Amino acid sequence: MKSKSPRINNLIRICILLFSLVSCTVKQEISARKEQLVDKVYPLLDTENSRWFFFSSASRPFGMVNLSPDTQINGAWGSGYRYKTDTIKGFSHIHAWQLSGLSVMPVIISGSKNGIYTDFYSKFSHEKESVRPGYHSVELDRYGIKAELTSTKRVGFHKYRFPGNKKGHVLFNLNTVLGSCENTGGILEKTGSNELSGKLVAAPTTRRPKPLTVYFKVRFNVSITTVERDPGTGNYLVALDTSDEAVLMKAGISYTSAENAANNIQKELPHWDFNRVIEDSGDEWNELLGRIKVEGGTEKAQRRFYTDLWHALQGRRIINDVNGEYPDNTGKQFRIGRLPLRADGTPEFNHYNSDSFWGAQWTINTLWGLAYPEIMHEFTYSLMQYYKDGGMIPRGPSGGNYTFVMTGASTTPFMVSAIQKGIVKDSLEIIYKALKKNHMPGGIMEKAGYEHHTHIGGGLNYYIKNGYIPYPLPEGMGFGGHQDGSGQTLEYAYQDWALAQLAKKIKYKEDYAYFMKRAANYKNVFNEKVGWMAPKNVNGRWKNDFDPYQYENGFVESNAAQSTWFVPHDIGGLATLMGGKEKATEKLLDQFRSARELGFTSGNSHEAELHPEYSRIPVNYGNQPSIQTAFIFNQLDHPDLTQYWSRQVVERVFSDLTPSEGYKGDEDQGLMGSLAVLMKIGLFQMNGGTENNPEYQIGSPVFDRITIHLNKDYYPGRIFEIKTVNNGTDNVFVNEVQLNNSPVKSFKIKHEDIIKGGVLQLQMSGKSHKDKN
Structure with a gap:
């Protein structure tokens, strides 16, 4: 066999050197990632015994938004994310002492739309779930939708991957029993080609005797095609102009006004870089854990x-x-x-x-x-x-x-x-x-x-x-x-x-x-x-x-x-x-x-x-x-x-x-x-x-x-x-x-x-x- 020319040998050596440098850099990044304290946290600890405000995933320290899946939605005790319950009933944004609000669910419509307002829950598997402080991802088995969640202090950030050629919808379950209190008076309206505005009332409880209005502003990275209200439940189905690209949704909340909810989005999440928010959340948790x-x-x-x-x-x-x-x-x-x-x-x-x-x-x-x-x-x-x-x-x-x-x-x-x-x-x-x-x-x-x-x-x-x-x-x-x-x-x-x-x-x-x-x-x-x-x-x-x-x-x-x-x-x-x-x-x-x-x-x-x-x-x-x-x-x-x-x-x-x-x-x-x-x-x-x-x-x-x-x-x-x-x-x-x-x-x-x-x-x-x- 002929030996390779010196020029070829030099190119091979350069390629090997470049590969080694890239490999070394990747290893360093992996090593640095392994040293992150946020990765040592086990959010699923004791989740078989959760109460409404106990579990946390897509949340910042002391955040107004505490976004996570809910598998049980009735009552302050034994509710929220319960590990042994295999059915997701929505992703809600507020899990606080005597407060709840803004539950949403991405869905695929098969046949008539009428039943979706009362029949939208989905099974899920822990094998297809990833949870860490500031992030939660899960696959909705019923729809084949992969849902990822993260947040800033006052804005929930969603990423949905709908299965190919399937039109995506998001159900806004604004009028419902949700954790520690009932959500009533939910209203949603389209205020732009990709924007929604709404509010709901967190009804009084025996512990919190006065109602509180939750205002919210929602923005998508895709166009909204229709917004329909179900007269029976008072809830809303939002149809989206989906494609093969992931759908991103920002949901800013406020307890004072829709304008402030919009301002919270503008100040905290003016961009659409989902991974950046995950990293920023991890950095914030790491700083506090590193104390x-x-x-x-x-x-x-x-x-x-x-x-x-x-x-x-x-x-x-x-x-x-x-x-x-x-x-x-x-x-x-x-x-x-x-x-x-x-x-x-x-x-x-x-x-x-x-x-x-x-x-x-x-x-x-x-x-x-x-x-x-x-x-x-x-x-x-x-x-x-x-x-x-x-x-x-x-x-x-x-x-x-x-x-x-x-x-x-x-x-x-x-x-x-x-x-x-x-x-x-x-x-x-x-x-x-x-x-x-x-x-x-x-x-x-x-x-x-x-x-x-x-x-x-x-x-x-x-x-x-x-x-x-x-x-x-x-x-x-x-x-x-x-x-x-x-x-x-x-x-x-x-x-x-x-x-x-x-x-x-x-x-x-x-x-x-x-x-x-x-x-x-x-x-x-x-x-x-x-x-x-x-x-x-x-x-x-x-x-x-x-x-x-x-x-x-x-x-x-x-x-x-x-x-x-x-x-x-x-x-x-x-x-x-x-x-x-x-x-x-x-x-x-x-x-x-x-x-x-x-x-x-x-x-x-x-x-x-x-x-x-x-x-x-x-x-x-x-x-x-x-x-x-x-x-x-x-x-x-x-x-x-x-x-x-x-x-x-x-x-x-x-x-x-x-x-x-x-x-x-x-x-x-x-x-x-x-x-x-x-x-x-x-x-x-x-x-x-x-x-x-x-x-x-x-x-x-x-x-x-x-x-x-x-x-x-x-x-x-x-x-x-x-x-x-x-x-x-x-x-x-x-x-x-x-x-x-x-x-x-x-x-x-x-x-x-x-x-x-x-x-x-x-x-x-x-x-x-x-x-x-």
């Missing part, structure tokens, strides 16, 4: 960690438009408000729809304060905007109005924590005045859950006069939910203590003394004879035949055994009531040993809490009232037990990575995800960070290194690292603690030490001289 970098542990543990961190940024939703206009439903008449604007015309902060801050003292108070102070700052001023509009700081607003969800003044610890951490520095006296109003007659403490028209169920008059809230209330029921006097007393006492710390900070000495006295009211519901917090009637008599394991017997979403430890501001005082720290330790240790037999939760979902057996668990990490208990051992001078039991809880409750398991209870808009993150990095705040220079307790981190990137706009340091030496599944005990190479005698660290930046090093071991397990 905490973990190294070591298993790949599964890291994936679960970033899924928890992603959950911590879920559920609560922006309600203002890009120009700062927002719905204000706090008064007798609906009005459009406007947030204060910067010089460039953008709002100084965003306004939010949010479930209760009940339990936030042990979750987002700490996590947001560490890694996301700008979010804590925004929420504080959003809550103050409700006060300016309606005269009251809410504990869970929806649709621009109060819902009175849960009990007490749960936003007080959140806002005080933001102040004590230096996140909020201005207008402290005004904020204090607003918070104090909630703790006095006329404020939110007077109202039980969803008590919209009366102010009796909160029992505040009894709390102020007698030092406790009786159970049952002598007036009887019918004044809202969660009328559980002893549980309410415990909450109010802690919240009073938190408010007292702010009074002390701004030198309101009389107020400080007054609220500190009220903070001791927890002692009035401790029955020394039985050794538990217990229900007490209006005459001061303890409940007969008291059972500390009976669920909601004077305690909010818990039993007495769980809620007895709800004294986060005075564990020492509680221990004294129990006969000293050692007796308190033994009592709590017995509870943990018993709870371990049931996996530390009341079953595998929130619905299971009422189960006769599961509800009797003495420690429940599936709901908020007792999620602090592992760290109480630290306060009782047994840090080794905190380290041991917090690891046990993480292993049993927060380590799954499947659709059937995940939080085993009530994941209220990121609270349980936040808790899991804190337990895994080994930092926790017992009183929610409400004292001056807040204290963090050190637990037992599950990773070798945790790097917290501090926000330079709020904190002087750049990074704070937690390094563990000799860590492992068996080495859960912390034997030595060093901060910046200096020994730390206690298992505690101050906020100012963290925000300066530095290194916290923990020497881990499999043994502890205080091991009582």
Whole structure:
């Protein structure tokens, strides 16, 4: 065989070199892609137990739009995307606390159009589905349509591939039961060759008593041929001039006007580059997830960690438009408000729809304060905007109005924590005045859950006069939910203590003394004879035949055994009531040993809490009232037990990575995800960070290194690292603690030490001289 010419050989060498360079570049891109934290998130976690606002896919952090498929559409619980349901009933844009809206479905018409309005659901398969933060794709088996979803903060972006030679339609299901509320009054009109404008009403619910109009503007990259309305359902079928090209659809929403919906599209999504929006969404999620970098542990543990961190940024939703206009439903008449604007015309902060801050003292108070102070700052001023509009700081607003969800003044610890951490520095006296109003007659403490028209169920008059809230209330029921006097007393006492710390900070000495006295009211519901917090009637008599394991017997979403430890501001005082720290330790240790037999939760979902057996668990990490208990051992001078039991809880409750398991209870808009993150990095705040220079307790981190990137706009340091030496599944005990190479005698660290930046090093071991397990 003849040898190739030198010229040919040179060309071959050049081609090989170019191929190697291209191959190397591709490998680098793939490698970089693999390093994206967003790819570690598993959105399908616990989706067999979803509630309306629980699942998220095509959504930005705190986005007004939270676009995803719905497989169940009736009710706030057991609705939205449910993994085991194999039928898609539409793609809707709003999955928020007590809000839903704008459900659409791409369809192919076979035969008559008449039946499509009531018969349009489609089977789908998880094998043909892809889900990650900011993106969702799925194939509708009935139609052979591939649907892809992504979004900006206020605009849903759809991509549909209709099968060849099939005319594409989109059904706008504007009048329907959808999740937590009914959609009514839906109207749609064609306003351009490729544009639609419309609105619908999110009807009132028992929790959100006023309606809210959802306005929307829709634009296609193809022409609209017809828009037909079905007189029976009131819904609309939009025919499109489809071809082999993918159909793109933008849907901008607003709670103020169609014009603002259009403006939201113009500002956030002026182009048609679908892949660019997916990338931008991934970048936004990556930036927030990257605030905490973990190294070591298993790949599964890291994936679960970033899924928890992603959950911590879920559920609560922006309600203002890009120009700062927002719905204000706090008064007798609906009005459009406007947030204060910067010089460039953008709002100084965003306004939010949010479930209760009940339990936030042990979750987002700490996590947001560490890694996301700008979010804590925004929420504080959003809550103050409700006060300016309606005269009251809410504990869970929806649709621009109060819902009175849960009990007490749960936003007080959140806002005080933001102040004590230096996140909020201005207008402290005004904020204090607003918070104090909630703790006095006329404020939110007077109202039980969803008590919209009366102010009796909160029992505040009894709390102020007698030092406790009786159970049952002598007036009887019918004044809202969660009328559980002893549980309410415990909450109010802690919240009073938190408010007292702010009074002390701004030198309101009389107020400080007054609220500190009220903070001791927890002692009035401790029955020394039985050794538990217990229900007490209006005459001061303890409940007969008291059972500390009976669920909601004077305690909010818990039993007495769980809620007895709800004294986060005075564990020492509680221990004294129990006969000293050692007796308190033994009592709590017995509870943990018993709870371990049931996996530390009341079953595998929130619905299971009422189960006769599961509800009797003495420690429940599936709901908020007792999620602090592992760290109480630290306060009782047994840090080794905190380290041991917090690891046990993480292993049993927060380590799954499947659709059937995940939080085993009530994941209220990121609270349980936040808790899991804190337990895994080994930092926790017992009183929610409400004292001056807040204290963090050190637990037992599950990773070798945790790097917290501090926000330079709020904190002087750049990074704070937690390094563990000799860590492992068996080495859960912390034997030595060093901060910046200096020994730390206690298992505690101050906020100012963290925000300066530095290194916290923990020497881990499999043994502890205080091991009582």
